[in-house]
Amino acid sequence: MKSGRLVLIVGPMYSGKTSELLSYVEIYHLGKKNYKAFKPSIDNRYDETFIVSHNNTRVKAYPIKEPKEIFKILEGNEKAVFIDEIQFISEELKDIILNLIDKGIDVFCSGLDLSFKNNIFPTTSILMGYADEVIKKKAVCHECGEYTGTISYKTIENGGEIDIGGFDKYIAVCRDCYKKLNEKQKKEQKINMNKLF
Ligand code: ADP
Ligand code: TMP
Ligand code: MG
Ligand code: ZN
Numbered sequence: 001m002k003s004g005r006l007v008l009i010v011g012p013m014y015s016g017k018t019s020e021l022l023s024y025v026e027i028y029h030l031g032k033k034n035y036k037a038f039k040p041s042i043d044n045r046y047d048e049t050f051i052v053s054h055n056n057t058r059v060k061a062y063p064i065k066e067p068k069e070i071f072k073i074l075e076g077n078e079k080a081v082f083i084d085e086i087q088f089i090s091e092e093l094k095d096i097i098l099n100l101i102d103k104g105i106d107v108f109c110s111g112l113d114l115s116f117k118n119n120i121f122p123t124t125s126i127l128m129g130y131a132d133e134v135i136k137k138k139a140v141c142h143e144c145g146e147y148t149g150t151i152s153y154k155t156i157e158n159g160g161e162i163d164i165g166g167f168d169k170y171i172a173v174c175r176d177c178y179k180k181l182n183e184k185q186k187k188e189q190k191i192n193m194n195k196l197f
Contacts, residue, residue, distance in 0.1 A: 004101040009110035011137030012172040013152040017110040018053040024108045025059050033079040037061040040088035045164050051084045067093040086111035087121035094126050115161050116154040139172035148174040
């Protein structure tokens with residue numbers, strides 16, 4: 001049997017990862033091919049049971065807590081599997097995906113490559129190694145307006161590295177603006193500390 005392929009879409013917030021994932025869903029939908037879409041249940045930002053982009057395109061999806069739930073939900077006739085927000089799914093996802101590909105199922109995944117602290121998300125990094133195609137998206141930098149946004153910046157003071165949100169908490173910026181914003185934030189923190197003592 002012909003193997004399936006793994007396509008991985010990565011980038012910062014607002015870079016169009018979910019929109020691109022949904023454009024692949026449409027290809028299978030138009031081709032009348034069976035597929036299923038999944039998302040981590042932790043992602044309840046816009047909807048619990050739909051994958052939703054920032055401009056409100058959406059597709060019905062199964063919320064999962066563990067990657068092995070995917071096997072239980074599949075009926076055996078699917079030609080493709082779609083998974084959004086993979087950064088929130090455990091690293092075991094890799095074994096599930098390799099098994100699906102082996103069975104001839106195409107797998108399309110999207111998720112953040114980096115946290116706002118500039119740390120990698122391990123599941124995304126691992127899947128980059130196995131992917132047949134990695135699509136790295138960019139956002140428009142919120143600060144300088146250039147189409148060079150590669151990292152997300154958290155605008156509220158709360159260090160949680162896993163923290164569901166959108167425009168209320170995060171912007172996308174380029175490398176230089178990320179540096180400037182972090183330096184400014186450090187300076188402001190110093191001033192506040194000096195005021196305290
Ligand atoms: P992601 O899943 O990567 O966060 P989405 O596919 O959900 O991205 O949303 C992409 C859409 O977000 C764009 O088509 C655009 O309408 C909107 N958007 C808002 N802010 C930005 C930005 N700074 N750069 C690019 N697109 C943005
Ligand atoms: P998005 O890439 O589709 O915009 O969604 C990213 C989700 O990840 C969103 O709910 C915010 C969350 N997030 C974190 O939990 N930690 C982070 O460091 C960043 C950048 C986003
Ligand atoms: Mg998204
Ligand atoms: Zn910039």
